[in-house]
Amino acid sequence: MDETHTIAALAALAQPTRLRTFRLLVEREPDGIAAGELARLVDVPQNTMSAHLSTLAQAGLVRGERQSRSIIYRADLDRFRSVMLYLLQDCCGGNANLCAPLISDLTPCCAPTEAQAR
Amino acid sequence: MDETHTIAALAALAQPTRLRTFRLLVEREPDGIAAGELARLVDVPQNTMSAHLSTLAQAGLVRGERQSRSIIYRADLDRFRSVMLYLLQDCCGGNANLCAPLISDLTPCCAPTEAQAR
DNA sequence: GAGCCGATTCCTGAGTCCTTGAAACATGCC
DNA sequence: GGCATGTTTCAAGGACTCAGGAATCGGCTC
Numbered sequence: 001m002d003e004t005h006t007i008a009a010l011a012a013l014a015q016p017t018r019l020r021t022f023r024l025l026v027e028r029e030p031d032g033i034a035a036g037e038l039a040r041l042v043d044v045p046q047n048t049m050s051a052h053l054s055t056l057a058q059a060g061l062v063r064g065e066r067q068s069r070s071i072i073y074r075a076d077l078d079r080f081r082s083v084m085l086y087l088l089q090d091c092c093g094g095n096a097n098l099c100a101p102l103i104s105d106l107t108p109c110c111a112p113t114e115a116q117a118r
Numbered sequence: 119m120d121e122t123h124t125i126a127a128l129a130a131l132a133q134p135t136r137l138r139t140f141r142l143l144v145e146r147e148p149d150g151i152a153a154g155e156l157a158r159l160v161d162v163p164q165n166t167m168s169a170h171l172s173t174l175a176q177a178g179l180v181r182g183e184r185q186s187r188s189i190i191y192r193a194d195l196d197r198f199r200s201v202m203l204y205l206l207q208d209c210c211g212g213n214a215n216l217c218a219p220l221i222s223d224l225t226p227c228c229a230p231t232e233a234q235a236r
Numbered sequence: 237g238a239g240c241c242g243a244t245t246c247c248t249g250a251g252t253c254c255t256t257g258a259a260a261c262a263t264g265c266c
Numbered sequence: 267g268g269c270a271t272g273t274t275t276c277a278a279g280g281a282c283t284c285a286g287g288a289a290t291c292g293g294c295t296c
Contacts, residue, residue, distance in 0.1 A: 003134065003137065003138075006137070007132055007133070007134060007137060010128050010129075010131050010132035010137075011128075011129075011132035013128050013205075014125055014128035014129035014132050015125070015283090015284085016121065016125060017284095019121065019124070019125060019128075020121075023208050026208040027208055034242080034243095035242075035243060035244090036241090036242055036243070039243095044285085044286090045285080045286055045287090046242075046243065046244085047243085047244070047245080047246095047285085047286065047287080047288095048284080048285055048286060049243095050243060050244055050245085051244090051245090051284080051285085051286095052284095053243095053244095054244085064243095066243095066292085066293090068242095068293070068294075069241065069242050069243085069292080069293055069294065070242065070243080071242080071243065071244090081219060081220050081223075084202065084205070084206065084220060085220065085223055085224075087131075087202070088202065088224065090141050090144040090145055099224050101199060102199050102202060102203065102224075103221055103224055103225060105199075105203055106203075106206060106217050106220075106221055107221060133253090133254085135254090152272080152273095153272075153273060153274090154271090154272055154273075157273095162255090163255080163256065163257090164272080164273065164274090165255085165256065165257085165258095165273085165274070165275085166254080166255060166256065167273095168273060168274055168275085169254080169255080169256095169274090169275095170254090171274095172274085173253095184262085184263090184273095186263070186264070186272095187262080187263050187264065187271060187272050187273085188263095188271095188272065188273085189272080189273065189274090237296105238295105238296090239294105239295090239296090240293100240294085240295085240296105241292100241293090241294085241295105242291105242292090242293090242294105243290100243291080243292085243293105244289105244290080244291070244292095245288105245289080245290070245291085246287105246288085246289075246290090247286100247287090247288085247289100248285100248286100248287095249284105249285095249286105250283100250284085250285090251282105251283080251284080251285105252281100252282080252283070252284090253280105253281080253282070253283085254279105254280090254281080254282090255278100255279090255280090255281105256277100256278095256279100257276105257277095257278100258275105258276085258277090259274105259275080259276075259277100260273105260274080260275070260276090261272105261273080261274070261275085262271100262272085262273080262274095263270105263271085263272080263273100264269105264270090264271085264272105265268105265269090265270085265271105266267105266268085266269085266270105
Protein backbone atom coordinates (compact mmCIF):
# COMPACT_ATOMS: atom_id res chain seq x y z
CA MET A 1 0.00 0.00 0.00
CA ASP A 2 1.57 3.25 -1.08
CA GLU A 3 0.52 6.87 -1.02
CA THR A 4 -1.12 6.83 -4.45
CA HIS A 5 -3.37 3.91 -3.59
CA THR A 6 -4.24 5.40 -0.24
CA ILE A 7 -5.22 8.70 -1.85
CA ALA A 8 -7.40 6.85 -4.34
CA ALA A 9 -9.13 4.94 -1.56
CA LEU A 10 -9.67 8.07 0.53
CA ALA A 11 -11.04 9.99 -2.44
CA ALA A 12 -13.33 7.09 -3.26
CA LEU A 13 -14.77 7.08 0.25
CA ALA A 14 -14.98 10.87 0.52
CA GLN A 15 -18.36 11.02 -1.18
CA PRO A 16 -21.68 10.35 0.55
CA THR A 17 -23.14 7.90 -1.96
CA ARG A 18 -19.93 5.93 -2.18
CA LEU A 19 -19.31 5.87 1.56
CA ARG A 20 -22.85 4.59 2.15
CA THR A 21 -22.46 2.03 -0.60
CA PHE A 22 -19.18 0.78 0.76
CA ARG A 23 -20.54 0.49 4.29
CA LEU A 24 -23.50 -1.48 3.01
CA LEU A 25 -21.10 -3.84 1.30
CA VAL A 26 -19.00 -4.24 4.42
CA GLU A 27 -22.12 -5.11 6.40
CA ARG A 28 -23.14 -7.68 3.83
CA GLU A 29 -19.85 -9.45 3.60
CA PRO A 30 -19.31 -12.05 2.37
CA ASP A 31 -22.56 -12.28 0.42
CA GLY A 32 -22.25 -9.07 -1.59
CA ILE A 33 -25.02 -7.05 -3.22
CA ALA A 34 -26.01 -6.71 -6.87
CA ALA A 35 -25.44 -3.35 -8.57
CA GLY A 36 -29.13 -2.79 -9.16
CA GLU A 37 -30.08 -3.57 -5.60
CA LEU A 38 -27.38 -1.20 -4.36
CA ALA A 39 -28.88 1.54 -6.49
CA ARG A 40 -32.26 0.81 -4.97
CA LEU A 41 -30.92 0.68 -1.41
CA VAL A 42 -29.05 3.96 -1.72
CA ASP A 43 -31.78 5.48 -3.89
CA VAL A 44 -29.81 6.70 -6.90
CA PRO A 45 -30.25 5.93 -10.62
CA GLN A 46 -28.53 2.82 -11.90
CA ASN A 47 -26.06 4.63 -14.08
CA THR A 48 -25.05 6.94 -11.24
CA MET A 49 -24.47 3.94 -9.00
CA SER A 50 -22.54 2.24 -11.75
CA ALA A 51 -20.19 5.21 -11.99
CA HIS A 52 -19.64 5.22 -8.24
CA LEU A 53 -19.03 1.49 -8.15
CA SER A 54 -16.47 1.90 -10.86
CA THR A 55 -14.68 4.52 -8.75
CA LEU A 56 -14.70 2.23 -5.74
CA ALA A 57 -13.49 -0.66 -7.88
CA GLN A 58 -10.66 1.40 -9.35
CA ALA A 59 -9.58 2.23 -5.81
CA GLY A 60 -9.56 -1.50 -5.09
CA LEU A 61 -12.16 -1.25 -2.35
CA VAL A 62 -14.81 -3.35 -4.06
CA ARG A 63 -14.94 -6.06 -6.69
CA GLY A 64 -17.75 -7.05 -8.97
CA GLU A 65 -18.42 -10.50 -10.28
CA ARG A 66 -20.94 -11.34 -12.93
CA GLN A 67 -23.52 -13.83 -11.86
CA SER A 68 -25.90 -14.50 -14.68
CA ARG A 69 -27.54 -11.18 -15.48
CA SER A 70 -26.56 -9.44 -12.26
CA ILE A 71 -23.17 -8.22 -11.16
CA ILE A 72 -22.55 -8.89 -7.49
CA TYR A 73 -20.30 -6.44 -5.70
CA ARG A 74 -18.32 -7.28 -2.61
CA ALA A 75 -16.11 -5.18 -0.33
CA ASP A 76 -12.41 -5.97 -0.33
CA LEU A 77 -11.73 -6.00 3.39
CA ASP A 78 -8.04 -6.75 2.99
CA ARG A 79 -7.59 -3.67 0.89
CA PHE A 80 -9.60 -1.55 3.27
CA ARG A 81 -7.60 -2.82 6.20
CA SER A 82 -4.33 -1.95 4.52
CA VAL A 83 -5.53 1.58 3.85
CA MET A 84 -6.33 1.93 7.53
CA LEU A 85 -2.94 0.53 8.42
CA TYR A 86 -1.17 2.96 6.12
CA LEU A 87 -2.91 5.84 7.83
CA LEU A 88 -2.13 4.51 11.28
CA GLN A 89 1.47 3.62 10.49
CA ASP A 90 2.82 6.92 11.73
CA CYS A 91 1.71 6.14 15.21
CA CYS A 92 4.01 3.16 15.23
CA GLY A 93 6.87 5.18 13.87
CA GLY A 94 6.85 7.71 16.58
CA ASN A 95 3.56 8.21 18.26
CA ALA A 96 2.21 5.23 20.12
CA ASN A 97 -0.36 7.44 21.80
CA LEU A 98 -2.43 7.50 18.67
CA CYS A 99 -3.01 3.78 18.36
CA ALA A 100 -3.28 2.70 21.94
CA PRO A 101 -6.67 4.30 22.65
CA LEU A 102 -7.90 3.15 19.26
CA ILE A 103 -7.02 -0.42 20.05
CA SER A 104 -8.68 -0.03 23.41
CA ASP A 105 -11.86 1.19 21.74
CA LEU A 106 -11.79 -1.56 19.17
CA THR A 107 -10.84 -4.50 21.34
CA PRO A 108 -14.09 -4.88 23.31
CA CYS A 109 -16.15 -5.54 20.21
CA CYS A 110 -13.89 -7.84 18.32
CA ALA A 111 -10.67 -8.85 19.95
CA PRO A 112 -8.47 -11.13 17.88
CA THR A 113 -8.75 -14.74 18.88
CA GLU A 114 -5.77 -17.00 19.41
CA ALA A 115 -6.25 -18.44 15.97
CA GLN A 116 -6.26 -15.05 14.27
CA ALA A 117 -3.36 -13.51 16.15
CA ARG A 118 -0.09 -13.48 14.25
CA MET B 119 -18.50 11.78 14.68
CA ASP B 120 -21.12 11.64 11.97
CA GLU B 121 -21.05 11.01 8.25
CA THR B 122 -20.64 14.65 7.27
CA HIS B 123 -17.55 15.13 9.42
CA THR B 124 -16.09 11.86 8.25
CA ILE B 125 -16.54 12.84 4.61
CA ALA B 126 -14.87 16.17 5.29
CA ALA B 127 -11.92 14.45 6.94
CA LEU B 128 -11.56 11.90 4.15
CA ALA B 129 -11.74 14.58 1.48
CA ALA B 130 -9.15 16.61 3.34
CA LEU B 131 -6.75 13.67 3.44
CA ALA B 132 -7.45 12.59 -0.14
CA GLN B 133 -4.93 14.99 -1.60
CA PRO B 134 -1.17 14.37 -1.78
CA THR B 135 0.02 17.66 -0.31
CA ARG B 136 -2.47 17.51 2.53
CA LEU B 137 -1.86 13.86 3.32
CA ARG B 138 1.88 14.49 3.49
CA THR B 139 1.34 17.57 5.60
CA PHE B 140 -0.91 15.75 8.00
CA ARG B 141 1.48 12.85 8.39
CA LEU B 142 4.33 15.25 9.09
CA LEU B 143 2.22 16.83 11.80
CA VAL B 144 1.36 13.45 13.32
CA GLU B 145 5.04 12.58 13.44
CA ARG B 146 5.86 15.83 15.13
CA GLU B 147 3.23 15.66 17.79
CA PRO B 148 3.05 17.28 20.23
CA ASP B 149 5.48 19.97 19.10
CA GLY B 150 3.76 21.03 15.90
CA ILE B 151 5.28 22.78 12.90
CA ALA B 152 5.01 26.37 11.72
CA ALA B 153 3.06 27.05 8.50
CA GLY B 154 6.13 28.37 6.71
CA GLU B 155 8.29 25.43 7.68
CA LEU B 156 5.57 23.04 6.49
CA ALA B 157 5.58 24.79 3.13
CA ARG B 158 9.34 24.34 2.97
CA LEU B 159 9.22 20.69 4.05
CA VAL B 160 6.55 19.77 1.53
CA ASP B 161 7.98 22.13 -1.08
CA VAL B 162 4.95 24.19 -2.05
CA PRO B 163 4.43 27.97 -2.02
CA GLN B 164 3.31 29.46 1.28
CA ASN B 165 -0.10 30.49 0.06
CA THR B 166 -0.77 27.06 -1.38
CA MET B 167 0.14 25.50 1.95
CA SER B 168 -2.04 28.03 3.71
CA ALA B 169 -5.04 26.98 1.62
CA HIS B 170 -4.41 23.30 2.36
CA LEU B 171 -3.96 23.94 6.05
CA SER B 172 -7.24 25.77 6.08
CA THR B 173 -8.93 22.73 4.50
CA LEU B 174 -7.39 20.43 7.10
CA ALA B 175 -8.39 22.83 9.86
CA GLN B 176 -11.96 23.03 8.59
CA ALA B 177 -12.09 19.23 8.70
CA GLY B 178 -10.94 19.42 12.30
CA LEU B 179 -7.78 17.44 11.66
CA VAL B 180 -5.32 20.19 12.54
CA ARG B 181 -5.31 23.32 14.63
CA GLY B 182 -3.13 26.40 14.33
CA GLU B 183 -2.00 28.60 17.16
CA ARG B 184 -0.24 31.88 16.75
CA GLN B 185 3.10 32.04 18.47
CA SER B 186 4.66 35.42 17.96
CA ARG B 187 5.06 35.83 14.22
CA SER B 188 4.62 32.17 13.32
CA ILE B 189 1.51 30.04 13.40
CA ILE B 190 2.21 26.60 14.77
CA TYR B 191 0.02 23.80 13.45
CA ARG B 192 -0.64 20.60 15.33
CA ALA B 193 -2.51 17.43 14.38
CA ASP B 194 -5.71 16.70 16.30
CA LEU B 195 -5.18 13.04 17.10
CA ASP B 196 -8.49 12.67 18.90
CA ARG B 197 -10.34 13.79 15.84
CA PHE B 198 -8.31 11.57 13.58
CA ARG B 199 -8.91 8.60 15.82
CA SER B 200 -12.64 9.16 15.80
CA VAL B 201 -12.64 9.24 12.00
CA MET B 202 -10.86 5.90 12.00
CA LEU B 203 -13.35 4.54 14.51
CA TYR B 204 -16.29 5.67 12.43
CA LEU B 205 -14.89 3.84 9.43
CA LEU B 206 -14.19 0.71 11.45
CA GLN B 207 -17.52 0.75 13.25
CA ASP B 208 -19.18 -1.52 10.75
CA CYS B 209 -16.91 -4.35 11.63
CA CYS B 210 -18.21 -4.22 15.15
CA GLY B 211 -21.78 -4.09 13.98
CA GLY B 212 -21.57 -7.20 11.97
CA ASN B 213 -18.17 -8.14 10.79
CA ALA B 214 -15.62 -8.84 13.45
CA ASN B 215 -13.30 -10.32 10.87
CA LEU B 216 -12.38 -6.88 9.67
CA CYS B 217 -11.01 -5.56 12.93
CA ALA B 218 -9.40 -8.59 14.41
CA PRO B 219 -6.47 -8.78 11.99
CA LEU B 220 -6.12 -5.02 12.16
CA ILE B 221 -5.79 -5.14 15.91
CA SER B 222 -3.32 -7.96 15.55
CA ASP B 223 -1.23 -5.87 13.18
CA LEU B 224 -1.40 -2.84 15.38
CA THR B 225 -0.86 -4.39 18.76
CA PRO B 226 2.82 -5.36 18.41
CA CYS B 227 3.91 -1.77 17.93
CA CYS B 228 1.82 -0.02 20.48
CA ALA B 229 -0.37 -2.10 22.69
CA PRO B 230 -2.49 -0.18 25.15
CA THR B 231 -1.08 -0.19 28.64
CA GLU B 232 -3.16 -0.92 31.72
CA ALA B 233 -3.45 2.78 32.43
CA GLN B 234 -4.82 3.58 28.98
CA ALA B 235 -7.26 0.70 28.66
CA ARG B 236 -10.89 1.57 29.30
C1' DG C 237 -34.41 -14.33 -33.57
C1' DA C 238 -37.27 -11.16 -30.63
C1' DG C 239 -37.90 -9.17 -26.41
C1' DC C 240 -36.63 -8.15 -21.84
C1' DC C 241 -33.76 -7.03 -17.99
C1' DG C 242 -29.65 -5.72 -15.46
C1' DA C 243 -25.68 -3.13 -15.97
C1' DT C 244 -22.39 -0.16 -18.24
C1' DT C 245 -20.80 3.55 -21.34
C1' DC C 246 -21.23 8.01 -23.45
C1' DC C 247 -22.09 12.64 -23.04
C1' DT C 248 -23.01 17.20 -21.23
C1' DG C 249 -23.93 21.00 -17.96
C1' DA C 250 -23.12 22.61 -13.37
C1' DG C 251 -20.32 22.77 -9.71
C1' DT C 252 -15.98 22.21 -7.07
C1' DC C 253 -10.94 21.81 -6.38
C1' DC C 254 -6.04 23.11 -7.07
C1' DT C 255 -2.65 26.37 -7.86
C1' DT C 256 -0.48 30.70 -7.81
C1' DG C 257 0.46 35.88 -8.44
C1' DA C 258 -0.75 39.89 -6.13
C1' DA C 259 -2.42 42.24 -2.29
C1' DA C 260 -3.46 42.63 2.54
C1' DC C 261 -2.77 41.66 7.36
C1' DA C 262 -0.28 40.69 11.78
C1' DT C 263 3.78 40.79 14.58
C1' DG C 264 8.27 42.12 16.14
C1' DC C 265 12.35 45.05 16.00
C1' DC C 266 14.93 49.21 15.08
C1' DG D 267 6.87 55.41 12.43
C1' DG D 268 9.31 52.39 9.06
C1' DC D 269 10.60 48.07 7.69
C1' DA D 270 11.24 42.98 7.47
C1' DT D 271 9.10 38.57 8.23
C1' DG D 272 5.43 35.13 8.48
C1' DT D 273 0.91 34.20 7.11
C1' DT D 274 -3.56 34.69 5.11
C1' DT D 275 -6.97 36.45 1.66
C1' DC D 276 -8.41 37.50 -2.99
C1' DA D 277 -9.00 36.51 -7.76
C1' DA D 278 -8.70 33.80 -11.89
C1' DG D 279 -7.88 29.97 -14.90
C1' DG D 280 -7.41 25.15 -15.77
C1' DA D 281 -8.56 20.54 -14.31
C1' DC D 282 -11.47 17.47 -12.25
C1' DT D 283 -16.05 15.67 -10.13
C1' DC D 284 -20.93 14.66 -9.99
C1' DA D 285 -25.50 13.62 -11.74
C1' DG D 286 -28.54 11.77 -14.85
C1' DG D 287 -30.72 11.18 -19.81
C1' DA D 288 -29.89 8.41 -23.78
C1' DA D 289 -27.76 4.76 -26.04
C1' DT D 290 -25.40 0.32 -25.80
C1' DC D 291 -23.96 -4.23 -24.22
C1' DG D 292 -24.46 -8.98 -22.22
C1' DG D 293 -27.25 -12.63 -20.93
C1' DC D 294 -31.72 -15.08 -20.21
C1' DT D 295 -36.17 -16.96 -21.91
C1' DC D 296 -39.44 -18.06 -25.13
